[in-house]
Amino acid sequence: MIHSVLSSVEAWGAAAASRTVLLASPRAFCAxxxxxxxxxxxxxxxxxxxxxxxxxxxxxxxxxxxxxxxxxxxxxxxxxxxxxxxxxxxxxxxxxxxxxxxxxxxxxxxxxxCPLVTKVHSEARRFAERGDTIVFIGHAGHEESEGTLGEAPQQIRLVETEDDIDALEIDGPVSYLTQTTLAVDEANRLVQRLRARFPHLTGPNSDDICYATTNRQDALRTIAAQADLIVVVGSANSSNSVRLVEVAERMGTPAFLIDDVSDVDPRWLADARTIGITAGASAPPQLVSDLLDALAGLGHTTVLERVVAKETLSFGLPTQVRGHAGESVTSTPEHSTQAGGV
Missing domain, CATH: 3.40.50.11270 (Rossmann fold)
Known part of the structure; x- marks a missing residue:
């Protein structure tokens, strides 16, 4: 017990240092x-x-x-x-x-x-009604995938990998859809594989991967190459949060997913003088502020924000909960950047 406590104290002592934090924006809640x-x-x-x-x-x-x-x-x-x-x-x-x-x-x-998920459902019905076999690129067992598959269960095939695509045997017209929270680069690679197999493949009129997922991945890429490590705030069952970790790792930067600051292992920080921070689209902004405060407690921290987009998209609320006609909520994650000395 005493040895464990001493080891923990030593680890936090080794983590104490001045450092730079690169803060990705957009991050955290989407519309x-x-x-x-x-x-x-x-x-x-x-x-x-x-x-x-x-x-x-x-x-x-x-x-x-x-x-x-x-x-x-x-x-x-x-x-x-x-x-x-x-x-x-x-x-x-x-x-x-x-x-x-x-x-x-x-x-x-x-x-x-989410209205962007509703869009994918509408596309699934449209493709099914015209007789297509639909290839859905997504993650098995994810609630979004289950909902989309349920729109036309006899006509939709779920794929996750290139091997899944290679195993497809389909006669007749083929179309594709994607889960809204995929890694953009991985999804594009799978779509290219689909096109190679099915040259007359058709897809949605606009990308299914949502703006928030794309923006957060783009913002992460701007900081990952400059950081010693990346910390992604988000829960383990959050697809878009997990994808952020994967994007960083594909760029060669170690990345860790945390639910909140209590999950931080001080050993990660010992040799890290530049830390990149972002948060998945379902993570509350306050969790990022808490992390910034904790890092500031370990030494002087310079926080530099890297902004790739300003999110102002609005989604209307259902009639059952509207305070007044046409009321909507807007994604403005940049408002959370004032905490932690930014």
Whole structure:
């Protein structure tokens, strides 16, 4: 026990130093996440009966814990929700079968699906109606993938790797869609492989990978080459957060995913004089501020922000929670950069 404590003290002592922090921007909450959280918050404020949320509203343990403490009840499936109660669909979307179940149980549904995920669902229906076999590039078991696959289960094939693509046997027209939170470079590589196999492949009118995922990956690339290591704030089940780690590692920079500052291992910092920091689109901005404060406590810290885009996209709220007509929420993660001496 004493040896363990001494080792920890020595590790933190070795981590104490002056350093530079490169702060990627945009980072943290996107408009779709802000919208989903706002929906649950307003429902909690507006009625006394329990508010049930199917799955995690967004993939972040801190967000879910905060909403649970305020009264939200998270369930895995709708059969856990009392007949006639209010149920919220998460930002990741649901399959038509889930909507049918909600109707059968007479639930008051409030849909927090990100509009960019809804776009992919609409494309899946459009391609299916014209008779295409749809190749969906995504991650098996992810809630977004399950929702999209459910739009046309007989016509959609899920692929994750080039080997999956090589194993496809498809006759007739082929189209493709992608999960919104993929690494852009990896998705492009898989699409190219698809085109090589199916020269007449068609795709969506605009990229399925969402603006927030793309912006955060672009911002990360601007700092990864200059950093000794990258710290990504986000939960392990957050696809876009995990992709940020992978992007940094493909650039040759060590990267670590943390839920919050308590996950930081001081041994990471011992020889790191330049640290890159970003956060996945479902991570609260305050967690980045906490990390910056902790690093400042280890020595003089110079924080340099690297901005690749300003996010001003707005998504309207469902009618059930609007304060006034047409109300929307806007992604403005750059507002969080004032903490920690920035």
């Amino acid at each position: 779709g996440v802000e919208r989903a959280i706002t929906i649950v918050e307003r429902l909690l404020a507006g009625q006394e009966a329990p508010i049930f949320v199917r799955k995690q509203i967004v993939h972040n343990t801190h967000v879910v814990r905060d909403l649970e403490e305020r009264g939200a009840v998270f369930v895995d499936e709708l059969d856990e929700v009392p007949v006639g109660a209010t149920a919220v669909f998460s930002a990741h979307g649901v399959a038509p079968a889930v909507r049918e179940q909600a109707q059968q149980r007479q639930l008051r549904v409030v849909d927090a699906t």
